[in-house]
Amino acid sequence: MIELRYGTGSLSFxxxxxxxxxxxxxxPCSAVPDPVAAIRQALRSPIAAPPLASLVRPADRVCILIxxxxxxxxxxxxxxxxxxxxxxxxxxxxxxFIVVATGSHRRATQADMTxxxxxxxxxxxxxxxxxxxxxxxxxxxxxxxxGTPVHVNRLVAEADRRILTGxxxxxxxxxxxxxxxxxxxxxxxxxxxxANHSLLLDPASRMGVLDGNPTAEDQLEAALMVGGDxxxxxxxxxxxxxxxxxAGDMDQAHRExxxxxxxxxxxxxxxxxxxxxxxxxxxxxDINLYQAQKSLDNSALACRPGSVIILAAECQEGIGSDxxxxxxxRYRTLAELERAIRGHFELGGHKAYAMAxxxxxxxxxxLSSLPPDQVRILGFEPAxxxxxxxxxxxxxxxxxxxxxxALIMPCASLTVPMA
Numbered sequence: 109m110i111e112l113r114y115g116t117g118s119l120s121f122x123x124x125x126x127x128x129x130x131x132x133x134x135x136p137c138s139a140v141p142d143p144v145a146a147i148r149q150a151l152r153s154p155i156a157a158p159p160l161a162s163l164v165r166p167a168d169r170v171c172i173l174i175x176x177x178x179x180x181x182x183x184x185x186x187x188x189x190x191x192x193x194x195x196x197x198x199x200x201x202x203x204x205f206i207v208v209a210t211g212s213h214r215r216a217t218q219a220d221m222t223x224x225x226x227x228x229x230x231x232x233x234x235x236x237x238x239x240x241x242x243x244x245x246x247x248x249x250x251x252x253x254x255g256t257p258v259h260v261n262r263l264v265a266e267a268d269r270r271i272l273t274g275x276x277x278x279x280x281x282x283x284x285x286x287x288x289x290x291x292x293x294x295x296x297x298x299x300x301x302x303a304n305h306s307l308l309l310d311p312a313s314r315m316g317v318l319d320g321n322p323t324a325e326d327q328l329e330a331a332l333m334v335g336g337d338x339x340x341x342x343x344x345x346x347x348x349x350x351x352x353x354x355a356g357d358m359d360q361a362h363r364e365x366x367x368x369x370x371x372x373x374x375x376x377x378x379x380x381x382x383x384x385x386x387x388x389x390x391x392x393x394d395i396n397l398y399q400a401q402k403s404l405d406n407s408a409l410a411c412r413p414g415s416v417i418i419l420a421a422e423c424q425e426g427i428g429s430d431x432x433x434x435x436x437x438r439y440r441t442l443a444e445l446e447r448a449i450r451g452h453f454e455l456g457g458h459k460a461y462a463m464a465x466x467x468x469x470x471x472x473x474x475l476s477s478l479p480p481d482q483v484r485i486l487g488f489e490p491a492x493x494x495x496x497x498x499x500x501x502x503x504x505x506x507x508x509x510x511x512x513x514a515l516i517m518p519c520a521s522l523t524v525p526m527a
């Protein structure tokens with residue numbers, strides 16, 4: 109029996125007797141023994157930057173950027189320590205505010221914000237959610253050399269100091285998450301995000317690479333226009349334990365975090381499987397289908413053409429993008445989607461294109477809470493139970509079902525079968 113995380117719970121799978129399963133478990137990594145001490149040390153001995161307390165002055169208005177609910181960073185753990193350093197430097201809580209860097213995702217609710225930082229912090233400092241569609245809240249800082257207009261949250265841009273926080277994982281076309289992404293796309297306007305993300309159509313925009321990656325380089329150029337004064341990034345294991353804390357310069361500290369992330373998340377050598385049974389790793393990695401795509405991309409790296417992927421992703425917040433759903437209904441083939449996305453790039457449309465590119469190569473059985481008819485339109489085979497998912501996979505395998513090499517990926521959002 110195989111137990112996989114699903115939302116905030118789990119599901120049990122009984123593999124067919126003819127299958128030969130192998131588990132791609134997250135490689136053993138030692139968490140920092142004292143997270144609080146590690147965070148304090150990072151804040152006081154940062155990378156390529158002065159300590160946080162000496163970076164600010166008593167009259168400064170300080171903005172702290174945090175992840176939204178789609179990502180775990182252990183914000184509730186490091187936020188009190190950041191405030192402690194700022195308070196000791198003479199910055200009162202009244203001169204500190206937090207902005208949830210939602211990018212193009214939905215606005216964070218008050219409940220979301222409280223859950224992210226904890227009720228104590230939520231009651232101490234002002235908190236705001238970015239909205240990329242609110243033109244009145246944006247200011248223009250110029251244009252990057254690749255033509256991306258840099259429209260960003262005015263509240264953030266007008267702060268005296270900006271502290272970027274988040275976690276670092278692989279990103280399917282921007283190289284890695286974390287770092288400057290707290291600013292771009294985190295607090296950017298829709299047109300800025302759209303222009304930057306259109307660079308994913310360049311083959312050089314790829315996972316695990318920063319230098320020479322046009323999307324990543326464009327994000328950094330735009331972020332430097334805004335100014336990131338200090339970075340706090342974590343690298344986590346599937347249980348949310350901290351493997352490393354990296355603070356300091358927005359670019360240099362991020363690169364150090366990326367090096368650790370690549371060591372622990374990538375380099376899983378696997379023989380191509382006939383079936384990959386994958387879990388995103390539970391909530392928030394499977395909060396919606398938009399986010400679950402990362403797990404599908406990693407799963408596909410372990411497949412040969414025609415191999416079947418079973419993805420367990422609850423998607424309690426649905427698809428995650430109205431535009432993704434609109435494009436999936438309007439364009440029913442990969443060729444149609446590619447013509448459309450190259451003709452006029454739209455956020456959400458790019459996700460429909462990415463999913464179709466994957467499902468054209470490998471059929472996907474999606475075990476989720478989404479309505480089956482909707483799942484079919486999105487290009488997946490719907491399943492509502494583990495038994496049903498396995499039965500569908502057997503049907504898709506056909507004659508190959510007698511001798512199946514199966515790979516189990518319990519935390520497919522993190523484990524990356526690449527060098």
